[in-house]
Amino acid sequence: MSRWRHLWFRSRSEQQLEKELQFHLELHAEELVARGYEPEEARRLARLELGGPEQVKEACRDSRGTRWLEDFVQDLKYAVRGLRRQPAFSTVALLTLALGIGAATVMFTIVNGVLLKPLAYPQPDRLAALQEQTQFSTRFGNRWAFAYPNFLDVQRASQSLEMAAWRFSGGTFGSRGDAEYVSARQISAGLFAVLHLTPALGRDFLPSEDARGAAAAVILGQGFWHRRFGADPAILGTSILFEGKPHTVVGIAPIGFRLDDEAVDVYTPLGQSTEPVMSIRGAHPGINVIARLREGASLAQAQAELSLIGSQLARQYPDSNKERSFVAEPLKPQVDDVRSTLWLLLGAAGILLLIACANVASLLLVRAVARERELAMRVALGAGRARLIRQCLTESAVLGLAGGLSGVLLAAFGVRPFLYFWPGSMPRVDEIRLDWRVVLAAVGVSLACGFLFGLMPALRAPSRGLDRSLRAGGRTLSGASRRVHGGFVIVQLALAVVLLVSAGMLGRTLLRLSALDPGLNIRNVLVTRMALSPTAVTEPAKMRSNWRDVLDRARQVPGVEAVSLVDTVPMREGNNQLGYAATPGVTAPNDLNLALATSVTPDYLNVMGIALRAGRFFTEEDRLDSAPVIVIDEVMAQRAFRGQEAVGRHLWIPDMSASALLVVGVVSHVRHWGPAIDDQASVRAQFYYPFAQVPDRLVRRWSELMSVAVRTNRPPMSVVEPLTNAVRGSTGDQVLYEIRTMEQLATSMLARQRFLLFLFGLFAGLALLLACIGIYGVMAYLTGRRVPEFGVRIAMGATAADLLRLVLRQGFGMIAAGVVLGLAAAWGAMRLLQHLVDGVQRTEPATLLAMTGLLVAAALFATYVPARRASRIDPVGALRQE
């Protein structure tokens, strides 16, 4: 406090200024006395000639350089004092701002962490992602994942890039009893080195390990190492059982290491993979390739070099590499899924913040009008207009900063709950935190807000007509002032309309989508991925018998009504798109119609509750040695056979079989892509084929993909434990993972819409509340100032109803203007939502009407309260106020 006081009190130069002017006045007065004036008159004349001492002092202070600092401190002190003097006003303003800035800061924290920050590797701008690129395009585009042999060739030839590769995998860790399915990646030697990371313990894979036939080795992920081995460093060099084979632990991944934003359990050397596709340049599942630019090399140089290598390989391997080259692009985080949602929410939070600003601005304005006399007094005492404006802005900046700090505090606590409610997993979640960027942005926004809502009241600072405002006793209200008040209310209402209509649209969409028939019965169905025993995946017959065993045992579990195997589950990630034709003959791959192919066992229809429309579904008789059969859905029946009888006809699906496939049945359509987008999906046709007819050479791959689906007569999660025990197999190492109910999957399909609705609803509710507070405050203030006028009106014979109408009409004018403006803006918001959120349909008048009606009703109520008060004025008391 003493420091404040020191700065606040007159400094030395201030005293000297006083003394200097005093000396001047005395000397002048003496001279005048010598000329014969009376001493009193002499002093008066001297003062008159010098000008108002305060004005002269102000001018002198202005001509000093450090002026602004002194003023600033003074203004700051004045502002804090002013805010403390009006606790009710300050509390409402601070809360409003904290809310607005808090919401915006939470959203920006997340946008910053997920969308804006560079990758969390050292020197991320030197990293690149590599892909194959063909001169032709299919509907998947012309960029492809690398073939492993191509990767090896490019890696060997490139001078400008240090390259590494990795590939998805997964497998069973441990043996009987403690077996579990773990996430894994096959990585090339030097992956960590390319990323400029070093393993937390042990070492990277050696080039010699990254080859077929080398001794099996693993690197463990941090999380897995902690979970299964209690972070024991002695695990290094020991052997663990992975996929039924012993592997030596050579390293522990760096702390916080994520590959493609996933914390992986186990890493194995990519080169040791024995899968046949690893040696194919043509049709292959592909690997991910990343690279770091070597010292001095630029991306353009690397690109030129890749093109050169590409054309060399094209000459060398014309069959597979013709028209094929390689491209490098800066490595970017994969955040496309959440980008539009996050920007939408940041936009909504921004609108809320604007409403909060408008609210505080109108509060400040009310205060500024009430302070007109005070400001006039200050002008009379020598303050310049610029000085007053600056002081007003300092006040609102202090308010803005205080609100901003509360907002940052709110955000610090608000980010975690937000992420908790986020549907699914948020990419880069580890990088979401309040950092200097966020705080800087929050402080900047706070100051900008302070300026925004402080400017209007500040510009009201009187310059001319001083005497008028002093004489008026702070009671007049010019038309201009009323228009400004009205303007803020209108802006608030309009912004609230935008949020309300958006929330309404989302709510309507969610209702509509939830009511859609998914085409199957999602109640009481459990689906879970399953890994067969690593010892069984060696030969097809073993795998088939293991699967049969799983089905038999699962059927015995109490509560289980039906069991089936299925590769691609509706509304879950993953699908298999195959081209089909209704006539035999050669067709280019692009011209074929595409359908979703699903491999199942006979009880699938019963498990999923899918209706059979014609013919039959599969039976145990559909085996490898019987005629290949398929069952198609209504959509495919319509497309392939134009509404004619489908059962008994044939279809040709080149990727499955060269011969014709017999259609034995037609079933109802399932909304595989979820309710929101299935109707617009490019591939909607579906067909099913028996798992029993999958050829031997593909059984291993299919076994990796198969899930077990179970219909129960009790809550499905309750059968998880008995089911897990039942399918463990004779070796005890068959495990279930990714266990979900169909209801969960269906819910997750609409999770994004639901989450958006929740937040937009929250923001819209707050916006409605703020807008009502705003219109209430302004109306209460405006009517309060008109009390004497109302008194006169009553005295002249106006009834209470007349006054009520008068005030309501004024309020209604603002509301109507706000709604009209808001609907225009909402139209744009709806277009945006339609574009960014799946399933949102074009304008729905009922929704529009309902949401605007809600706003008008709430706003009218907020107007009604002060209007009613005005209508009950005691005319005598009102007139006496004058």
Place this chain on the structure above:
Amino acid sequence: MPPKSDLPQGTLDLLILKTVAMGPVHGYAIGQRLQQVSRDVVQVPQGSLYPALHRLETRGYLAADWKLTETGREAKFYHLTRKGRVQLETEAESWKRLAEAVGLILQVPEGAAE
């Protein structure tokens, strides 16, 4: 007595510098001397004298000390700094050039410009 005219913009600083150049002097005396020297032709509003003095002091053209006057009162006496002297010379020079130029134009008989 001819009517007093306003001071041309910017000349007040020059006049103050010239006045102070004659020796340490306080604010009131500067006002008086300006009035006398310019024989009551130029009106120096006292209200603008002090802001000008403070401005020149802030810029380093003037320095000030508190000294006793002949009558034994403490007053703020201004004197010219080295920087102020240079400034005075350049400003006086440019003022003279301007005055000469204006004079030349005014001496040309009317119609001679054709």
